[in-house]
Amino acid sequence: MSAAATVPVTDRQAAPIAARVEAVLPVLRADAKQIDHDAAFPVRGLAALRESGLMGLLVPSEHGGLGGSLTDLAHVAQELAGECLSTAMIWAMHCQQVAALVRHGSPGLRAELLPRIARGEVYVASVTSEKFKGGHLLSARSPLTDEGDGALRFDRDAPIVTGGGHADGFLITLRDGVDAASHAVTAVYADRDRLTVEEGVDRWNPMGMRGTHSIPLRLHGTVDASAVVGRRGAFKDVAVADFVPAGHIAWAACWLGAVRGALRAVLNLLRSPAGRSQFDLSGQQLRSRLARVRMDLDAMAALLAQVTAESDGRRSAADAESQPVQLRLNALKIFTAERSFACVDELIRVVGLRHGYMRHADLPLERLFRDLRSASLNYADDRLLAANGAMCLLDREVSLAG
Template sequence: MNPVDVAAQAMPALAEQAAQVDATATFPETGVKALRENGLMGLLVPAEYGGMNGDLGDLVDVAMTLASGCLSTAMIWAMHCQQVDALVRHASPELRADLLPRIARGEVYIASVTTEPAKGGHLLTAVAPLRASDDHIELRRAAPVVTGGEHADGYLITMRAAEEAAEQAVTLVYAGRDQLTRQAKGGWDSLGMRATSSVALDLSGAVSAHQIVGEPGGFRRVAVDSVIPAGHLGWAACWLGAARAGLSDVVRLASSSKRPSSLDLGSDLVRERLARVRIDLELVSAYLHVVRAEVLERRRTGESLDAPAVQIHLNTLKVTAAELTFNAVHRLVQLVGMSTGYLKTSPIPLERHFRDLRSASLNYADDRLLTAIGALSLMDRAVQLTLVSRS
């Protein structure tokens, strides 16, 4: 089956549990189980390992579909796929042969460990060092935020390459759950994205040398080639899927007998507010699909994603999607009023979408990305905008 059709079949299960896992701030076991069983955890795994042989274009389409049911579950899944993409493209042959078939069978859900107390969410530096010991590598790591951390079967962890290495010499390591001692620190009682269970974890253990992903100290290449594009495309698609679901709910409500009085279909003001929401979502969708096409084309031709203009496009996608999808739902809440837009007892979950999407600008902070866009803009003297020829 087409991956989007598979996602569409799973989406009702995600939607059915969404309110409960949000209210209780519990991991969406039912939804993740459905994704394990229907093969979507292996979307990006090549067919030779038993996966669905999808690409980042499929990731975008599936993420939008799943997020229309439950944004927390969709984000958990998209971040898992981000890790899988890094493994497919950069893991050792031995690690790929062992791990990818198990991912394809839905046996392994992978969480990302990149945050660190001393550096926050800065992706391309690390503080805690790896230590060599006989034929193993020892790691000891604290992470203030790990999405789905207590429920993962494996982890991709950024570490400083060695005790004497600079913070910019980052190594990415895969560790299975059974190779680690884990201790959760505190809980996850957040405003939105409550079902992601993004707890703080202390991790320690030892792994084999072949579990290094990419070159030792060479995580930047993995990040630019895989982690950043998969992350920004997946996140933007999730946020757009949730906001689109909110607009769809309002449009359906407007034509039903339960239409609130604030939705006067003869009002020019109502039409103008709906237009603003639609425009925000159209802009995100258009930019998402342009950047997706650029990434897929560069992967097809073997071109690097490290060009300043490409990095600007990816960072702009993340910032724009975070801002405009939240703005769109904010406008919808204002449009439908207190009882329909603001109360948890509303027949449509705008209140949950509003809280969830407020996190988008904080999920790898927009301020950091805007600083990067500004610096990169000074390097792109030709000002190569999206859709402008690179020649």
């Protein structure tokens, strides 16, 4: 178990969220290049996030957290990703798990776990991927078995667990029994020290998102019945109401924030004395490319704000499952994944080979080009496009926001 942050809870709750973010950014800025080079987990970045209280952003204030909203999540994710996309995604995915725990954890689980998350003691990783089914959320193969007296046992292989080697706890999806259908999925929470955790032999060495350290894990052990998150066999309800919205909003905010940070860096270069001597700032092609990037940023930000406001204002599970809401939620993920990658490609064209393509360049464009290539693969866009196409056929009124 990682060491707890030392700031008292009362002080932690009093400090503005913006001040907490500002305290963390220098660490992310200093370490981003090195964790990408080494494909290493951002140990210092996570320690700074623990200390800041931001690990408990979505934890209600009565449990010692900041009581933040999804709007707060989107804002903080953008700021963190402007310095290090890998660290931002690690934090954002932790918040996705916390959103599910806050809304769907049992009273006993919430009372015991949420204060520890708020104190920075628990980083929660997601265990939803599985061999032969990939990252499909609403199916599972490994069964949860009843051992009697409320004990539940499982043995779970996962090919990818973001930050799994450093997580203090896990939110795990399982088939609800040996004889249950694959779509009868149950989620449970387990502390790391309650499990046997075996890391796979495959070294994490991807093209991008290298700091997320998304390794294979095998987890087996026993939890109490109070560890079930939501109803047995009904993880779909958790996913539709909170898990997916928080995830799509968090991912989109990270991708948007990374490109926003990249555009700021490019504009600073162009407006510097060295940039003014190297680039023709009055050139139509340069200005057109900058304009397209800015338009894409504004479009992504507008869609993110719309979907986030809908999610924060939602009153019922039926609202969450409505076709127009689901269409916009999936569109947020797809559109931001596609356009964020396209924006970095365009910015590389703006600054050229020396500043945009070389690994040793001061601008982060080469790293972000590799990082953002994963965005459309991170829960595949093709799967979401197929789902949205089916819903389009049913929504004959073409129900748009507003």
